[in-house]
Amino acid sequence: MKVSRALISVFDKAGLVSFASRLGELGIEMLATSGTARTLQVEGIPVMEISEFTGFPEILGGRVRTLHPKVHAGLLYLREREQHVQEVLAHGIQPIDLVIVNLYPFAETASRRGITLEEALEQIDIGGPSMIRSAAKNYRYVTVVTDPADYASVLEDLETNAGETTCKLRKRLAAKAFSTTSSYDAGITKYLSQEQEAHNRFMLDLPLACCLSYGENPHQNAKLYGSFFDYVDKLHGRELSYNNILDISSAVALIVEFTEPTIAILKHTNPCGVGSDSDLKGAWMKAFSTDRLASFGGVVVINRPITLALAQAIAEVFIEVIIATGFETGALSLLQRRKNLRLMRILQRPPMDTWEAHSVAGGMLIQDMDPPNVGGLGHKVVSSRPPDPREIEAMSFGWKVVKHVKSNAIVYSARDCTLGIGAGQMSRIDASRIAAWKAQKAGLSLQGSAVCSDAFFPFADGLIAAAEAGATTAIQPGGAIRDKEVIEAADARGMAMVFTGTRHFKH
Structure with a gap:
């Protein structure tokens, strides 16, 4: 469609002057709301204010100008x-073929x-979304631009096609326009609903972060949406997969969960081992020795910057992803020698x-997150013998870990490391046996350890198995x-036991 007239009303004026200047050179007449018009007029770009075009002044402090x-x-x-053509002619209405609008930052x-x-x-924009929707609905004839990033493609279309835009471009921009107004309305809905206890609708609007090569399996397509990369940054390695991100x-x-220097190793979102030590290499050996x-x-995560000594220790093992708060220069150089190793900075x-x-089928389940145990260990001693200070430290450590293990979950722990982990079993007694077996295979003694269960022991057999393990x-x-x-x-086995009153199922 030939573009003869454009209407511009933008809050974000990035790139506007050069874009409008080129539109003028292409012979396109420009209309603009007052603020946008002043920006263009200062640069010597011919533009007609919208109030002159409509014959009606902007009123109510700008609330009504394009409606x-x-x-x-x-x-x-x-x-x-033909009927539409005759009506617009009868009322002196002129076509607007290009709309450039972006919205107040609500x-x-x-x-x-x-x-x-x-x-x-x-900050709730009324006229802007109305113009965007009108233009996008009529994309067969009208080009709508809501993002300065699209200025270049619009100019390319106009210059390549003698002042016309293609239907392919107009349709793409129309879809983007409706996405823009949908996101805008979702933000308003979220804000106005945040003080209300009941939510009758759940609205989620997230930008595309990246397309993934595939999902959990190669035959599944996958994309990542939202602000994941606001929290972690990839410094090196192959592109992240769906499973990597999980x-x-x-x-x-x-x-x-941990404030002391700690390292954890995970596989398929389950912890394999966790260790704490003032010496990071020591923490690594504790975590790695568990399994x-x-x-x-697996995936290694550290709540401290990686030192060269730690990097050298980890480099001896095949690891898919390393996550840390930072990487010392020597450590980064060493780990970057592995082309496929993904290095992530928190x-x-x-x-x-x-x-x-x-x-879920037909919808979504929404729940509050299970927050970190930042307030310390709250518990009630229910056994005849209370735990001693060393046992309390061991319980506290294991309790932070077991909530991140798939249910049914059992963790055997010392005061600074895991000793055995049993995950995802249908029976809690099986989880306990697997955790003990893993500790045995690793050559780790469970004598004097704490056994941590994400949910209650339904029968005494699970606890008895733990006591027999040490x-x-x-x-x-x-x-x-x-x-x-x-x-x-x-009590019959001289064990100390505490109840927390808090369950940590993780399905």
Whole structure:
């Protein structure tokens, strides 16, 4: 479609002057709202203010300026329909073939600390979305531009096609335009709903972050949406896969549980081993020793910058991803020798007090996140013997880990490392046996260890198995019908046991 007239109304004026200047050189007449018009006029670009075009002044402090039949009829009329042509001629309405509009930054304004409701409401754009929707609906004749990043492609189309745009471009820009208004409305909805307890609709609007080569398996397509890369930055290695991103997210959620220098190794989002030590190489050996076999091809996460000594130790093992708060120069150079090893830097702590979602047939499940145990270990001693200080430290360590292990989950722990992990079993007794077996295979003694269960022991058998493996203390949520029986089993074996009252199922 030949473009003869453009309407411009933009908040973000990046690239506007050069774009409008080139439109003028192509012989396109330009209309603009007052603020945009002043920007162009200062640069000597011919432009007509919208109030002159409509014959109606901007009123109510600019709230009403483009909501006018001459604007929307000029955008919406079907150029090949005779009735429409006759009506616009009869009313002196001229066609508008190109709309360049971007919106007031509502989301940015509403997120500022201390913003008042009145200030936020003033940033709700009315005329802009209306023009965008009118133009996008009539994309067969009208080109709509909502993003300065598209200025170049519009100019290329106009210059290549003697002042015309292609239907392919107009359709793409129309889809982007409706996405823009949808996102804008979602932001307003979220803001106005945030003080309400009940939400009758769940709205999620996230930008595309990147396309992934495939999903969990090669036959599944996958994309990443949202602000994942605001929290972690890839410094080196192959492109991230769907499974990498799941593992990285799980790894970061686990490591923020710890304030002391700590290293965790994960595989398929499950911890293989976790260790703490003031010497990072020592922490690595504690984590790696828990399960050397499962660590192969895993993900390593550290809540400190990686030193050269640590990098040298990790480099002896095949690892897919390393995540840290930073990399010392020598460590980075060493690890970058492995072309395929993905190196990720934690940029900021992700929010752990919001919500998480899981897709289900026909919808989504939304729940609050299970936050880190930052307030320390809250517990009630239920056994005859209370745990000693060393046992409390071991329980505290294991309790931070077990919540990140798939249910049914059992973790045997010392005060500074995991000793055995049993994950994802249908039976808690099986999880306990697997955790003990793994410790045995690793050559780690469970004598004096703490056994940590993500949910209650439904029967005494799980606790008895732990005692027989060498655990002297147990931590669990409690709340089972047979709690009394489990407590009696602990007392009969001289075990200390505490109830937390908090379950940490992870399906």
